[in-house]
Amino acid sequence: MGSKFVAMAVIAVLFGQHVAFTGAFGGVIAFFAIIFAVLGVEGVIGKVMARREVVVA
Structure with missing residues (x-):
């Protein structure tokens, strides 16, 4: 769940005042x-990583 807050923080840093979570x-x-x-x-990355593990193993 923490990754969602990190993603929102990165978006805020990258786009600054162009992104505003205002209003209902x-x-x-x-x-x-x-x-x-x-x-x-995250789901796509998980599937890619799972395929890598199968191929490597």
Whole structure:
């Protein structure tokens, strides 16, 4: 779960004032979009790493 906060911090540093989690609609939608994007990337990385372990072993 901590990786989601790290991802949000990196986004804040990279994009600065161009990203704002404001308002009920914009903040909630943006928050969940980032969470689902991070989960998707972690899933893809997990599958790639699993394939590497099978090939190497």
